[in-house]
Amino acid sequence: MRPRARKAPPLGIALDPTGPEPLHRQIGEQLRRGILERRLAPGTKLPSSRLMATELDCARGTVLLAIDQLIAEGYLVTQAGSGISVAANLPDEMLVSPSVDGQPSGAVAEAPILSRRTVDLLATGLSPQAPFGDPAIAFPLGQPDRDAFPYRLWAKLLEQEWRKPDWQVAGAPHPFGHPRLREAIASYLGAARGFTCDARAIVVTSGLRQSIATLARMVLDAGDEAWVEDPGFRGTREGLAAADVRAVPVPVDASGFSVETALGLAPDARLAIVAPSHQFPLGTVLGLQRRLALLSWAERTRSWIVEDDFDGEYRYSGRPLAPLRALDRSGRVAYLGSFSKLLFPTLRLSFLALPASLVEAAERIMVGVSPRASLLGQGALARFITEGHFVAHLRRTRLLYASRQQALIASAERHLSGLLEIMPDPAGMHVIARPHAAIAATFDDVAVVDAAAAASVSVAALSACYAGVRKEKGLILGYAGTPEVEIERAIVRLQTALRGLY
Numbered sequence: 001m002r003p004r005a006r007k008a009p010p011l012g013i014a015l016d017p018t019g020p021e022p023l024h025r026q027i028g029e030q031l032r033r034g035i036l037e038r039r040l041a042p043g044t045k046l047p048s049s050r051l052m053a054t055e056l057d058c059a060r061g062t063v064l065l066a067i068d069q070l071i072a073e074g075y076l077v078t079q080a081g082s083g084i085s086v087a088a089n090l091p092d093e094m095l096v097s098p099s100v101d102g103q104p105s106g107a108v109a110e111a112p113i114l115s116r117r118t119v120d121l122l123a124t125g126l127s128p129q130a131p132f133g134d135p136a137i138a139f140p141l142g143q144p145d146r147d148a149f150p151y152r153l154w155a156k157l158l159e160q161e162w163r164k165p166d167w168q169v170a171g172a173p174h175p176f177g178h179p180r181l182r183e184a185i186a187s188y189l190g191a192a193r194g195f196t197c198d199a200r201a202i203v204v205t206s207g208l209r210q211s212i213a214t215l216a217r218m219v220l221d222a223g224d225e226a227w228v229e230d231p232g233f234r235g236t237r238e239g240l241a242a243a244d245v246r247a248v249p250v251p252v253d254a255s256g257f258s259v260e261t262a263l264g265l266a267p268d269a270r271l272a273i274v275a276p277s278h279q280f281p282l283g284t285v286l287g288l289q290r291r292l293a294l295l296s297w298a299e300r301t302r303s304w305i306v307e308d309d310f311d312g313e314y315r316y317s318g319r320p321l322a323p324l325r326a327l328d329r330s331g332r333v334a335y336l337g338s339f340s341k342l343l344f345p346t347l348r349l350s351f352l353a354l355p356a357s358l359v360e361a362a363e364r365i366m367v368g369v370s371p372r373a374s375l376l377g378q379g380a381l382a383r384f385i386t387e388g389h390f391v392a393h394l395r396r397t398r399l400l401y402a403s404r405q406q407a408l409i410a411s412a413e414r415h416l417s418g419l420l421e422i423m424p425d426p427a428g429m430h431v432i433a434r435p436h437a438a439i440a441a442t443f444d445d446v447a448v449v450d451a452a453a454a455a456s457v458s459v460a461a462l463s464a465c466y467a468g469v470r471k472e473k474g475l476i477l478g479y480a481g482t483p484e485v486e487i488e489r490a491i492v493r494l495q496t497a498l499r500g501l502y
Helices: 023-036 049-056 060-073 116-123 151-162 179-193 208-219 234-242 259-265 288-301 356-366 378-386 389-415 445-454 484-499
Strands: 076-079 083-086 202-205 225-230 246-251 271-274 304-308 333-338 350-353 420-422 430-435 475-478
Touching: 023 060, 049 060, 060 076, 151 378, 179 202, 179 333, 179 350, 179 378, 179 389, 202 208, 208 234, 208 271, 208 304, 208 333, 208 350, 208 356, 225 234, 234 246, 246 259, 259 288, 271 288, 288 304, 378 389, 389 420, 389 430, 389 484, 445 475, 445 484
Parallel strands: 225 246, 225 271, 271 304, 304 333
Antiparallel strands: 076 083, 202 350, 333 350, 420 430, 430 475
């Protein structure tokens, strides 16, 4: 049992010997706070260090450490023959009355001064989910299963990699990332995704945003336009914004992205960012005719395509679809992939497979790019892929996630009838839940997200994925990271939250 803190002496200092902070820091922090809150007015003389040590029941050296630090910071002054006192020249605006509930007495809370881009971003309606660290039992987006990854094996691979790393990795790394990881990715793409790619063209990045910003800076000027899918992943627009490129939302229909629609909105655009194999968030698959039309546009106008294949490995019925890059004959498609969604989020490793014609320019400009993707896990990931663990992990999780989607849909049919309708998706890591016709007219997906979060259930608002005028309402439920034993309980909580609103 934690002992009670000692009764405060005249200076208002109470020490906790079992606390995480050293005693001298506790003394210094409480003296500093007393000075800033005017409980110790400028010019106030402090007791001697010997008397303070006696009152606080600590060593005199501990008190001296705290006092020396405050003297160095300018809070206290010392003069021969007069001891130690509070500095008399502290700025008045920094001295406040004692706080109440965390707010200075008499203070008026002011709105923070934010940049215009931050205000605009907040106004777009960020997809509200459970707060960071909140123990939501379900259904977070972009989260793989937390227990399926072989962490013990990963630790072993990390230890092997960093026991004696090559200097080209530890001291003079290539701007594109770990050479063996780039080779492993190129080999995997050829075997699993069906297109040949030189390892020199692989750029390891810290995520989709960095990948898009890097490519956009190379092929577009500030102020240029790029087509993006609407609805779509907001990180795509954020990556373009980082490169000072204007995103033009192109509404997707039942057949996916349409070049004809895009040309009507921004005929001068020279970059298209699409997810043809499994569009986010709707799950639409881009048909062959539209794929060929998009490639024809890029070749005809000498434009560029970014193919986001964020969860192409997870297809539960039929054969995996060939990526757009496999159909590209003119070298206009850059291919994006992510390991963070497949392995674990904090890995923060993605990759960009550049068109061959951009490699030389990218090598030159990436030298000055900072920050780059962390090299800490890249060597271990290279071993993980080349030793066959990556393919085995995908095989296991593919079966696992297919089962979880079925469990989610079955539970929704039992508990959400008349509220939400969920259609199965043959691929991916999430499903869309649309409001039942009876409540569709009044359905507010943002309000539902808030109500669900209060019940420790994390869902995302479909409307937050739209950048254009047209917005559809619904919920996005990620199931990959939710164990089957939790799905039923989470669906019941979601039902309760919905019943409280409708």
